[in-house]
Structures are given as structure tokens and as C-alpha cells.
Amino acid sequence: MQARPLLEARRLDTTLIDLGTTRIDTSADLGYSRTTAQYDDEGVIFASGARASWPALEHIATDDSGCYEVLGDHTERIQQMSTWSGRLASLYPTTGPPALLLSGTLMHRIKGIHPGQDTQRKLQPLGRLAGVRVLDTATGLGYTAIDAARAGARVVTVEWDPAVIDIERRNPWSAELFACEMIERHQGDVAEVIDSFEAAAFDRILHDPPVFALAGDLYGGAFYRQLRRVLARRGRLFHYIGNLESPSGARVSRGVARRLAEAGFEDVRLQPDAFGISARG
Numbered sequence: 001m002q003a004r005p006l007l008e009a010r011r012l013d014t015t016l017i018d019l020g021t022t023r024i025d026t027s028a029d030l031g032y033s034r035t036t037a038q039y040d041d042e043g044v045i046f047a048s049g050a051r052a053s054w055p056a057l058e059h060i061a062t063d064d065s066g067c068y069e070v071l072g073d074h075t076e077r078i079q080q081m082s083t084w085s086g087r088l089a090s091l092y093p094t095t096g097p098p099a100l101l102l103s104g105t106l107m108h109r110i111k112g113i114h115p116g117q118d119t120q121r122k123l124q125p126l127g128r129l130a131g132v133r134v135l136d137t138a139t140g141l142g143y144t145a146i147d148a149a150r151a152g153a154r155v156v157t158v159e160w161d162p163a164v165i166d167i168e169r170r171n172p173w174s175a176e177l178f179a180c181e182m183i184e185r186h187q188g189d190v191a192e193v194i195d196s197f198e199a200a201a202f203d204r205i206l207h208d209p210p211v212f213a214l215a216g217d218l219y220g221g222a223f224y225r226q227l228r229r230v231l232a233r234r235g236r237l238f239h240y241i242g243n244l245e246s247p248s249g250a251r252v253s254r255g256v257a258r259r260l261a262e263a264g265f266e267d268v269r270l271q272p273d274a275f276g277i278s279a280r281g
């Protein structure tokens, strides 16, 4: 829901409110689609019948780092404490699809780019996706899985945190994860789930883990050997890391490149625009 344009419409249109309800073009699903809502002096009434009061909208407009859903006659911040990891998962507003915030760490790029564009950059090093089998190691909000499936790939994706899965279900931009037949979802630690996949089961792997500090084992030689095992000969890997020109990105990428080569990957290359490293099986 987008509170500020609604408050602005009301401010510009107060004379119409005196005449009764009026209509406004808005979005009830975090900008995924447009709809028409009515408003009166109590608040906004969406096409679904859900209502958001003006005080609730004013509160939402002051929250720069949260996204909200309208449920019946109240609004709720989209966030979930993980009883499992102890991390708070929430949605962070951007100029495009929302980003995922885990324990205060953003899981998507938002500076000068939005998560939709970030997703395209991550998939670009994988080349053609039509008709191929893709392993997406860390579902997150499912943007990489959804875009790979839209490009014609069969996608297997793994997410370990139930709180993130709750957020996926509440994020309109993640809906295709649950509706698309080309996407197979698994819940669990990918370092364990991967044991169940056959050798050479995938033509492409998109490895987009949290930062090294939050998921060090997903940057380790043992996991890379498993990635190599499930990737078909001459298959392609893209490993997202973060800005390779930052001091931490440069340090982490040196270790990642070395361990990928040691695990048997070939043609290991830095991809600065995509903030990661590509390699071939």
C-alpha cells in the first residue's frame, strides 16, 4: 500500500470530501498493480472492501523502512520474527519491488537500482534460460526464481527460514512462487537439501546467499564441491557476492574465486556489474 500519494490526494482534494466520497487511482499491493479506491473523511476503502484510516495512513507515511498490508479494517506492517534464526524479516520499500531486510541487512541492492533490476543483473551471466534446469540456492523473495521461470527455465529453489517464507506469502511481488508450475520450492538448509539432488541435475545455478557474516558455510569449499557435483558439464554458475570494489567484496571474492577453482569449476570470472562471480562446470 502506498500511503503518501493517498494523503497527498486527500490534501489536494479536501473540497471534494465535503461533497461525499471520491475516487483515487492507487495500488493496494505494494505497487504490483493499480486499482481504484474510494475515500471519505474516515479513510480509504479499497476495491476488496478493506479500509485504511487516515491516522493509520499518516503513521505509515512516517515509516521509511516498512511495507504494510491492509487487512479488513486495519493495517499491518509486513514483518516476522523468526523463532528459528532469531532474525527479524521484513519488507523494505524501494522504487520497484520491495527488498528483503533480515536482521537489519538488506538482501537486495537498492542504491541506484531496484530489486527487479538487480534480479536481471544476477540472471544475465547465466545466459539463455529457456528450457534449462536451474538451481536457485536461496529463495529469499523469489525474484530470481520467478524471473528464471518467466524466461522458460524449470527452477528448484530452497529457503531455510520460515519467517522469510511467511514474508514471501505476504509480498504480492512473490505470488508467482506459489502459483507457477515451473518452480519447485523446498524448505531447509540448502547445504543439506543439496545432498538429495542427483549429480549433473542442473544446467544453471544461481547462488545468492546472505552476506558472508550471516551464512559463512554457503561460501565454503565443501558447499562449492556440492554445487559442482549437481551442475552439468559446461553448465553455468553465478555466485552473487556484493560490490567487488568494496574492501570486503574484494576480500570475499578472492577467497570465493580460489575455492570455486579448487572445487573443480572452470572459467571463474569476476562480474563487477552483476556484483558476483561466474564460472562453468
Ligand SMILES: C[S@@+](CC[C@H](N)C(=O)[O-])C[C@H]1O[C@@H](n2cnc3c(N)ncnc32)[C@H](O)[C@@H]1O
Binding pocket: 107, 108, 119, 137, 138, 139, 140, 141, 142, 143, 144, 145, 158, 159, 160, 161, 164, 188, 189, 190, 191, 208, 209, 210, 215, 218
Ligand atoms: C540474498 S537472499 C536471496 C534473494 C533471492 N535471490 C531473491 O531473488 O529474492 C538470501 C536468502 O537465503 C536464505 N538462506 C540463508 N541461509 C540459507 C541456507 N542455509 N539454505 C537456504 N536458504 C538460506 C535467507 O533466509 C535469505 O532469504
